[in-house]
Amino acid sequence: xxxxxLVFLVFALAVVAVECNSEGDDLFAWKTKLxxxxxxxxxxxxxxxxxxxxxxxxxxxxNRVVRVDLGNAGLSGPLVPQLGNLTYLQYLQVYANKLSGTxxxxxxxxxxxxxxxxxxxxxxxxxxxxxxxxxxxxxxRLNSNNLSGKIPAQVILLIQWxxxxxxxxxDNQFAGSMHPHGNTTGRAVTTIIQDAKA
Numbered sequence: 001x002x003x004x005x006l007v008f009l010v011f012a013l014a015v016v017a018v019e020c021n022s023e024g025d026d027l028f029a030w031k032t033k034l035x036x037x038x039x040x041x042x043x044x045x046x047x048x049x050x051x052x053x054x055x056x057x058x059x060x061x062x063n064r065v066v067r068v069d070l071g072n073a074g075l076s077g078p079l080v081p082q083l084g085n086l087t088y089l090q091y092l093q094v095y096a097n098k099l100s101g102t103x104x105x106x107x108x109x110x111x112x113x114x115x116x117x118x119x120x121x122x123x124x125x126x127x128x129x130x131x132x133x134x135x136x137x138x139x140x141r142l143n144s145n146n147l148s149g150k151i152p153a154q155v156i157l158l159i160q161w162x163x164x165x166x167x168x169x170x171d172n173q174f175a176g177s178m179h180p181h182g183n184t185t186g187r188a189v190t191t192i193i194q195d196a197k198a
Contacts (some may be wrong), residue, residue: 021049022085023065026082026086027051027054027057027082027086030079030083033078034077035077036074040070040074040075041055041075042055056069056073057069058091064087065086065089066089066091067091068093069093071094071095072096073094076098077099079099079102081104081105083106083107084106085106087110087111089110090112090114090115090136091114091115092118093115093117094118095141097120098122100122100123100124101123101125102124102128103118103125103142104128105130107128107134108131108134111134114136116137116142117141119143119144119145120144120145122145123146124145125149126147126149127142127151127152127155127169128152129152132152132158135158136162137163137164138163139165140155140167141168143168143170143172144171144172145171146173147173151174155167169192
């Protein structure tokens, strides 16, 4: 009986190690696409056991990445699809940089995400409809980018049926208009949408 327990424990630890390593691999894949003039990502070393010792990364008690804090870090380059593999991520804070390209649809896989802060960048393209999967999201700040198209209905429904309290998409190039939705939950909701082109 003791040997079975030991085998299970070793297997469980191996699984955790692989998961931590894969999160490090995903973050390092992002680092390789970024220009980092201030060396804020200097500690992002892919040879380490997991990324929990890296600056600007916070992990939970199981060594899973729950926060990426890279606001106002002087970074340029794209967001990458691999960010969608950080399934325990709760806070993605990469505001006030020079990030460009589109918002990857894979961000919609981050079901535990509470705050998505991509404002004051140079992101373009449309908001992926997959962001409507983020039912835990409280804050979505995408303002001051070059986003265009229409705001997906799936995302707007997060205000009514999800936990979304603040959605700021002002200072972009969106088309159409949005009408206030009745709030049947009694929550205070702030939605900021400006500069929509009819």
